[in-house]
Amino acid sequence: MQSKLKKSQRVFVNRSLNMGRIRAIGFDMDHTLISYNREEFEALAFRETLAKFIAAGYPEELATLTFNPSLLIRGLLVDMDRGNLLKVDGHKYVKIAFHGHQRLERDVRHKLYNSESFKAASLLSVDTFFALSEVQLFTEIVDYMARNPAKIQKTFREVYQDLRRFIDLSHADGSIKNVVLADPGRFVRKDKQLAAMLIQQIEAGKSLFLLTNSSWDYTNALMNFAFDDKSEDFPTWRHYFEHVLVGAGKPGFFVGSQPFYQVMTDTGLLRLENGGLKPLSVYQGGNAVLLQKLADYRGDEILFVGDHLYGDIIRSKDSVNWRTLLIVEELGTELAKLELLKESLELIMQKLQDREECDEELQVIRSRKRHQARQAEKAKAIGEGKKAHYLLKESDKLTGREDELQLQLEQLDLQVKALLQEREAQVHPVWGELMKVGLERSRFADQVADYACIYTSSVTNLRFYSPFKRFTSTHDLLPHDL
Numbered sequence: 330m331q332s333k334l335k336k337s338q339r340v341f342v343n344r345s346l347n348m349g350r351i352r353a354i355g356f357d358m359d360h361t362l363i364s365y366n367r368e369e370f371e372a373l374a375f376r377e378t379l380a381k382f383i384a385a386g387y388p389e390e391l392a393t394l395t396f397n398p399s400l401l402i403r404g405l406l407v408d409m410d411r412g413n414l415l416k417v418d419g420h421k422y423v424k425i426a427f428h429g430h431q432r433l434e435r436d437v438r439h440k441l442y443n444s445e446s447f448k449a450a451s452l453l454s455v456d457t458f459f460a461l462s463e464v465q466l467f468t469e470i471v472d473y474m475a476r477n478p479a480k481i482q483k484t485f486r487e488v489y490q491d492l493r494r495f496i497d498l499s500h501a502d503g504s505i506k507n508v509v510l511a512d513p514g515r516f517v518r519k520d521k522q523l524a525a526m527l528i529q530q531i532e533a534g535k536s537l538f539l540l541t542n543s544s545w546d547y548t549n550a551l552m553n554f555a556f557d558d559k560s561e562d563f564p565t566w567r568h569y570f571e572h573v574l575v576g577a578g579k580p581g582f583f584v585g586s587q588p589f590y591q592v593m594t595d596t597g598l599l600r601l602e603n604g605g606l607k608p609l610s611v612y613q614g615g616n617a618v619l620l621q622k623l624a625d626y627r628g629d630e631i632l633f634v635g636d637h638l639y640g641d642i643i644r645s646k647d648s649v650n651w652r653t654l655l656i657v658e659e660l661g662t663e664l665a666k667l668e669l670l671k672e673s674l675e676l677i678m679q680k681l682q683d684r685e686e687c688d689e690e691l692q693v694i695r696s697r698k699r700h701q702a703r704q705a706e707k708a709k710a711i712g713e714g715k716k717a718h719y720l721l722k723e724s725d726k727l728t729g730r731e732d733e734l735q736l737q738l739e740q741l742d743l744q745v746k747a748l749l750q751e752r753e754a755q756v757h758p759v760w761g762e763l764m765k766v767g768l769e770r771s772r773f774a775d776q777v778a779d780y781a782c783i784y785t786s787s788v789t790n791l792r793f794y795s796p797f798k799r800f801t802s803t804h805d806l807l808p809h810d811l
């Protein structure tokens with residue numbers, strides 16, 4: 330079946346995972362079970378946060394800034410001190426850098442970042458979709474500051490700190506939440522396959538739980554909207570899940586020791602839970618070790634499905650040994666584009682092969698020339714001038730071919746570079762592919778490979794596979810096996 334699936338429907342495997350041994354599946358909510366209309370949702374967060382900047386005394390001209398949903402991609406890094414945005418490869422080399430809307434030239438970029446002292450880990454990583462609107466707003470303000478040097482008397486870091494504060498405030502005072510709750514259909518996409526996918530897992534004997542950082546009222550409203558097809562067996566969305574865990578505080582949930590509090594769903598009040606987790610009840614807080622104990626699962630019997638590399642995946646794998654499925658929504662559109670660009674990749678590979686052959690011949694010629702030069706030296710030293718002269722003449726004959734190959738090599742390099750740029754621009758005009766920098770893995774791709782056991786573009790892709798599927802990784806093979 331797998332071979333007939335489109336790439337955007339497939340589940341990809343980093344580490345072998347036998348679904349037959351998974352007894353419980355946990356789901357994150359935002360951007361995992363619930364997909365947002367990003368244009369609407371992030372624009373709302375952008376506008377509400379911007380309004381708080383202006384209310385706090387930032388120039389009113391900022392009100393003209395607008396959200397652009399396709400300006401940035403996830404996996405970028407923010408250098409708060411310099412106000413720059415970076416795309417970094419797996420070796421931590423900065424390959425693309427922007428200050429506001431100004432691209433940094435190669436030499437500036439190298440001077441700032443590609444030195445020993447640069448540590449990608451000390452920068453802020455744009456991991457979530459929520460962070461995309463946040464970082465775009467930062468970029469816009471940095472750009473405004475570059476164009477109007479005296480108007481904002483703050484460092485870039487101070488601006489970012491304000492930004493964080495205003496976003497938290499927009500979430501806390503309900504300016505984002507209330508608008509979403511008033512009209513969920515504008516912000517959230519309904520996916521008819523969601524319920525079917527969950528039922529398939531339940532019928533296979535797996536128990537499901539929801540584990541979200543969102544609050545109870547928000548979770549309930551969005552899930553009600555997404556699961557409004559009532560059936561006899563599943564009269565409400567809560568009937569799909571054995572445990573509903575809200576306000577979980579991930580990634581702290583995976584390492585902490587907080588108790589569970591039962592949420593009184595009618596009043597929203599909390600009650601400390603000392604016993605087990607009751608079915609159809611809602612809990613807040615808690616921690617992964619306690620959940621395993623109360624529900625009687627081992628860490629490796631749980632598959633956790635989430636979209637946030639750091640909040641959902643890295644800690645759940647490292648601290649409690651849960652198996653992990655990462656949702657990488659962008660792959661849906663990127664893989665569709667890349668399938669259309671298959672021929673361009675074949676052409677790039679062919680050019681690289683030509684380059685290798687060209688380089689090999691060049692090296693052989695250069696070795697031969699070095700050999701002849703050495704022999705000529707020796708001949709000269711023992712007074713065989715004629716032989717030395719002959720050897721050097723032979724060596725000169727190779728120079729023509731050497732120059733030709735050198736030129737060919739340079740041309741091939743330029744062609745590969747142009748083809749790669751063209752290919753990347755088809756995926757994203759500025760930042761290229763999410764998972765790649767040129768032909769190398771991006772930092773984001775490296776983290777996906779390190780932490781997600783399996784990954785896919787949408788949670789409903791699970792329905793294309795048996796709930797007992799043995800996902801097998803080719804990584805278990807050694808280079809000599811292939």
Ligand SMILES: [Mg+2]
Nearest residue numbers: 357359360636
């Ligand atoms: Mg999420």
